[in-house]
Amino acid sequence: MSKTKQSGLAHYEILFIVPNRFTEEEAKEVIAKVEKNIKDNGGEITYQEYWGKKKLAYIIDHNNYGYYQLLEFDYESTLLEKLDSNLRLSTEILRHQIVRMKKRSSEEIAKAKEKTDKLNAKEEVVEKEEKKEKPDKAKAKEKAKIDLKDLDEKLEGILNAKDLL
Amino acid sequence: MKKSNKECYFCVNDIEVDYKDTRTLKKFVNFYMKILPGQRTGTCSWHQRKLATAIKRARIMALLSHTHK
Numbered sequence: 001m002s003k004t005k006q007s008g009l010a011h012y013e014i015l016f017i018v019p020n021r022f023t024e025e026e027a028k029e030v031i032a033k034v035e036k037n038i039k040d041n042g043g044e045i046t047y048q049e050y051w052g053k054k055k056l057a058y059i060i061d062h063n064n065y066g067y068y069q070l071l072e073f074d075y076e077s078t079l080l081e082k083l084d085s086n087l088r089l090s091t092e093i094l095r096h097q098i099v100r101m102k103k104r105s106s107e108e109i110a111k112a113k114e115k116t117d118k119l120n121a122k123e124e125v126v127e128k129e130e131k132k133e134k135p136d137k138a139k140a141k142e143k144a145k146i147d148l149k150d151l152d153e154k155l156e157g158i159l160n161a162k163d164l165l
Numbered sequence: 166m167k168k169s170n171k172e173c174y175f176c177v178n179d180i181e182v183d184y185k186d187t188r189t190l191k192k193f194v195n196f197y198m199k200i201l202p203g204q205r206t207g208t209c210s211w212h213q214r215k216l217a218t219a220i221k222r223a224r225i226m227a228l229l230s231h232t233h234k
Contacts, residue, residue: 015185015226056227066227070185097226099184115180120188 010077011046011103016087016096017056017066024053027067030092035071037086041079047072047109066094074103171207175216182215184222187229194220197233 016034018027035045051068060066075083080098087096104112174192175182184190193201193208193216200220203213223229 017227057224057230058227060227095226097222099222112181112183115178116183116186116189119178119180123188 007076007078009074010080011072011101012075012080012098013070013072013101014096014098015068015070017060017068017094018092019061019063019094020053020065020067021063022067022092024067031067031069034069034087034093037083038071038073038075041076041083043073043075045071045073046103047106060094063094072101072104072109173207173209173212175212176209182212182219184219184226185228187223190216190220190223190229194229198230 014034018030022030031050035048038045047070049070051070053065054068056064056066084098087093174189180189193206195201200217203210208216220229224231
């Protein structure tokens with residue numbers, strides 16, 4: 001780990017979750033605090049993206065939802081450990097993750113995003129077409145269910161009409 | 166296992182593995198949210214390594230679940 005001990009600016013990306021007990025406005029204040037923390041220590045934020053309220057894949061500390069915020073920044077690598085521990089100790093942040101990455105310009109980020117979005121959109125279209133074929137089967141199932149319901153009603157009618165016992 | 170003729174998704178489409186792109190990552194896990202082997206998906210070994218860390222990172226940030234419910 002000699003690399004991390006070298007001083008100098010490096011490029012990082014952080015994704016963190018603000019828990020759902022805050023309102024959206026309060027969450028933005030928390031995010032501003034984190035940004036301020038980075039800037040005060042000589043960091044420079046190059047890119048930011050607010051994902052908004054999202055459902056978590058699993059419950060964390062009784063939280064079902066969280067506000068996601070993504071930041072890319074240049075930071076002094078020797079100070080990073082401190083930032084990491086600060087965030088970990090903070091009760092206002094549910095979870096965070098700092099990843100070291102190559103520096104990218106905003107154009108490159110936009111290009112990469114566009115590419116994946118296009119791919120995903122294409123696949124969505126394919127999936128939709130596949131789904132279109134499926135409803136027929138679903139309808140057939142519904143019909144079968146209705147038939148069963150009719151049968152049940154008829155049966156009940158018969159049972160009620162005849163005085164059993 | 167037989168070698169399949171499948172091509173690596175990331176090489177073919179020329180995209181980088183990203184832990185935030187859950188839509189793509191979901192293709193490489195099975196119903197139980199376990200990471201699928203490279204032979205099964207056709208991912209090349211270089212991208213399979215990146216993919217494994219990306220999935221684990223996504224799990225930490227609650228973007229993907231560790232198990233099915």
